[in-house]
Amino acid sequence: MQVFLRQAILGILVVLSALTLTFILVRLSGDPTSIILPQDATEAQRALLREQLGLNQSLVTQFLSYLGNAVTGDFGKSYFDSESVTSIVMRHLPNTLVLAGASLAIACLFALPLGVMAAVWRDGPVDRFVQVAAVIGASMPSFWVGLLLIQVFAVGLNLFPTYGTGSAAHLALPALTLAIYAFPSLARLTRSSMLEVLPQSYVMAARAKGMPESRVISRTVLRNGMVPVLTLLALEIGNLIGGAVLTETVFAWEGIGRLAITSIQRRDFPVVQGVVAYVAVGFVIVTFLAEVAIRFVNPRLRHK
Amino acid sequence: MTVGVTLPPPTPTLRVEDLNVSFRSRAGHVDIVRGVSFDIAKGEVFAIIGESGSGKSTAAQAIMGLLPDHARVSGGLLLGGEDIAHISARARRRLLGQRISFISQDALSALNPCTTVGYQIAEVMMVHRGTPRRQAMERAVELLALTGISAPEERVNHYPHQFSGGMRQRALIAMALALEPELLIADEPTTALDATIKAQILELLSSLRARFGMSVLLITHDMGAVARLADRLLVMYAGKAAEVGQATDVFAAPQHPYTRALLRSMPRLDRPGEALVSIPGSPPVPSNPVAGCAFHPRCEQMGEVCMRIAPEEALLRDGHRVACHFASREPTDA
Numbered sequence: 001m002q003v004f005l006r007q008a009i010l011g012i013l014v015v016l017s018a019l020t021l022t023f024i025l026v027r028l029s030g031d032p033t034s035i036i037l038p039q040d041a042t043e044a045q046r047a048l049l050r051e052q053l054g055l056n057q058s059l060v061t062q063f064l065s066y067l068g069n070a071v072t073g074d075f076g077k078s079y080f081d082s083e084s085v086t087s088i089v090m091r092h093l094p095n096t097l098v099l100a101g102a103s104l105a106i107a108c109l110f111a112l113p114l115g116v117m118a119a120v121w122r123d124g125p126v127d128r129f130v131q132v133a134a135v136i137g138a139s140m141p142s143f144w145v146g147l148l149l150i151q152v153f154a155v156g157l158n159l160f161p162t163y164g165t166g167s168a169a170h171l172a173l174p175a176l177t178l179a180i181y182a183f184p185s186l187a188r189l190t191r192s193s194m195l196e197v198l199p200q201s202y203v204m205a206a207r208a209k210g211m212p213e214s215r216v217i218s219r220t221v222l223r224n225g226m227v228p229v230l231t232l233l234a235l236e237i238g239n240l241i242g243g244a245v246l247t248e249t250v251f252a253w254e255g256i257g258r259l260a261i262t263s264i265q266r267r268d269f270p271v272v273q274g275v276v277a278y279v280a281v282g283f284v285i286v287t288f289l290a291e292v293a294i295r296f297v298n299p300r301l302r303h304k
Numbered sequence: 305m306t307v308g309v310t311l312p313p314p315t316p317t318l319r320v321e322d323l324n325v326s327f328r329s330r331a332g333h334v335d336i337v338r339g340v341s342f343d344i345a346k347g348e349v350f351a352i353i354g355e356s357g358s359g360k361s362t363a364a365q366a367i368m369g370l371l372p373d374h375a376r377v378s379g380g381l382l383l384g385g386e387d388i389a390h391i392s393a394r395a396r397r398r399l400l401g402q403r404i405s406f407i408s409q410d411a412l413s414a415l416n417p418c419t420t421v422g423y424q425i426a427e428v429m430m431v432h433r434g435t436p437r438r439q440a441m442e443r444a445v446e447l448l449a450l451t452g453i454s455a456p457e458e459r460v461n462h463y464p465h466q467f468s469g470g471m472r473q474r475a476l477i478a479m480a481l482a483l484e485p486e487l488l489i490a491d492e493p494t495t496a497l498d499a500t501i502k503a504q505i506l507e508l509l510s511s512l513r514a515r516f517g518m519s520v521l522l523i524t525h526d527m528g529a530v531a532r533l534a535d536r537l538l539v540m541y542a543g544k545a546a547e548v549g550q551a552t553d554v555f556a557a558p559q560h561p562y563t564r565a566l567l568r569s570m571p572r573l574d575r576p577g578e579a580l581v582s583i584p585g586s587p588p589v590p591s592n593p594v595a596g597c598a599f600h601p602r603c604e605q606m607g608e609v610c611m612r613i614a615p616e617e618a619l620l621r622d623g624h625r626v627a628c629h630f631a632s633r634e635p636t637d638a
């Protein structure tokens with residue numbers, strides 16, 4: 001319980017720092033009125049807009065009212081279409097969740113079994129393949145993978161649309177791009193943590209009890225080897241959201257990554273702040289869930 | 305043993321005939337076990353002693369068929385007269401846990417940290433006999449009680465890290481006894497324990513052996529354990545049997561110079577306070593075998609022949625065998 005309390009406090013600190021940092025960084029990015037208003041707007045018009053947007057108040061006042069509202073889940077309205085930030089984020093968030101979920105599922109589908117097989121048949125063909133694939137996957141930047149996939153599957157083979165949001169066909173290429181991004185670390189960690197468990201004497205003991213090999217692997221090796229993999233998965237979700245920013249931009253996928261980029265470009269402060277806040281909260285929740293899952297798998301931690 | 309009429313000898317629980325194990329390595333094959341033969345009679349405690357690296361654990365794993373793929377094993381293995389050296393992986397799996405059980409040296413690392421102790425005991429019955437989980441768990445409680453664990457109903461649902469070292473070893477014994485095997489292989493079952501617990505565990509093993517009428521292959525460094533439990537013993541040196549015989553005979557009149565040195569070097573419960581003399585030199589490295597008798601560089605009795613010719617095992621009496629050129633050769637009555 002104490003551990004969870006610590007996690008909760010840590011989570012609140014993470015979200016608070018994220019809110020503060022974004023608040024400062026967006027204001028360093030420049031004056032929104034120079035983008036919202038035409039080039040030839042007068043200084044009086046700009047001052048008026050700043051007042052409407054509340055940007056003429058002191059930074060401390062702005063920060064406090066922003067924090068106060070944020071706690072209640074109110075991040076204000078977009079500078080451009082006066083839609084509430086929460087509703088904009090909620091419109092984009094499902095797309096990102098679908099993308100991240102699909103790519104994580106694809107990555108796990110390949111990385112976990114391949115990682116296990118690579119460890120069980122160490123130095124065999126599967127192991128070689130995983131090693132090579134992991135190196136190649138890790139050395140390709142995801143925007144480039146995205147462009148490559150578009151070139152091959154969309155332009156060349158005409159199997160999928162090049163960009164856009166909505167259908168499963170639209171999802172295929174961005175999800176694959178992100179999956180390739182997540183695959184190397186996941187496969188390698190799965191392999192190395194299985195390799196760590198395999199020589200343990202409880203694995204030999206399970207065989208000496210006459211347990212079938214499939215049961216030895218699934219019950220004994222996997223359960224013990226999964227602990228570090230679960231921890232990585234939680235971090236991986238954070239990484240995927242980072243990776244989603246680029247991938248969504250390449251594929252014009254209407255998720256919060258793309259939303260963040262367009263909002264930064266047009267200095268839509270409330271939207272940027274809102275996106276970061278929701279992502280930070282989401283990240284904290286995922287980390288917390290991973291911690292719970294690890295405790296479920298590893299009883300040694302449960303009783304500490 | 306003097307018997308009037310010659311009875312056919314009873315089938316031993318385990319017969320090991322000319323067991324050889326070598327491991328493939330970069331430098332070719334390295335011989336670890338080199339032509340070891342012995343019988344374990346029903347209900348007998350048979351001990352294997354020898355310095356670290358002499359191949360005791362390797363021999364035990366070869367008997368169970370649990371050596372890794374890079375090991376090459378040859379020789380005969382008969383369990384209750386049935387060949388178990390040339391059987392399918394499936395048949396071997398059915399043997400392990402049912403007819404042959406194993407307890408290992410390090411009880412903590414021999415238990416799966418992610419599963420309750422009770423489930424690990426119950427699992428043996430569930431997998432081999434198809435016992436329903438509920439019933440198997442009830443039996444696990446009985447087994448834990450049998451091995452002297454208090455509050456077994458509670459303990460059965462605990463995880464290995466909640467057990468003390470001695471309790472873990474008891475749990476391992478409970479697991480090994482679940483299906484009442486014919487043969488229990490115990491590889492240094494008390495090494496990780498302190499003296500009092502060690503004595504308790506040996507006591508437990510001894511009483512359970514009598515109760516279940518099983519044979520025990522006891523691998524150990526502990527002369528006290530051998531003196532207390534073993535009916536017969538095999539002294540292993542550099543992968544070979546230096547001496548095999550009734551424990552009382554070997555203790556009373558060790559024939560091999562290595563056995564004598566070993567007995568002087570190990571603390572004995574029956575002769576406390578006796579000064580210990582360590583054996584000079586060190587055992588040969590398996591990848592660089594010694595010509596002739598493997599023990600000759602360290603032997604106090606070494607003669608010229610020992611450098612050239614490896615001694616054959618010679619039968620003295622009562623199944624007392626010695627592999628030494630200078631062992632007292634008395635006429636055998638076997």
Ligand SMILES: Nc1ncnc2c1ncn2[C@@H]1O[C@H](COP(=O)(O)OP(=O)(O)OP(=O)(O)O)[C@@H](O)[C@H]1O
Nearest residue numbers: 327336354355356357358359360361362363372590
């Ligand atoms: N899987 C393996 N691959 C290669 N060599 C091995 C393997 N297992 C054991 N050996 C080698 O075999 C030799 C004997 O090892 P073994 O574990 O059988 O000795 P032991 O008599 O049980 O020693 P100890 O008393 O220390 O347990 C050692 O030199 C060891 O390095």
Ligand SMILES: [Mg+2]
Nearest residue numbers: 360361362491
């Ligand atoms: Mg050993």
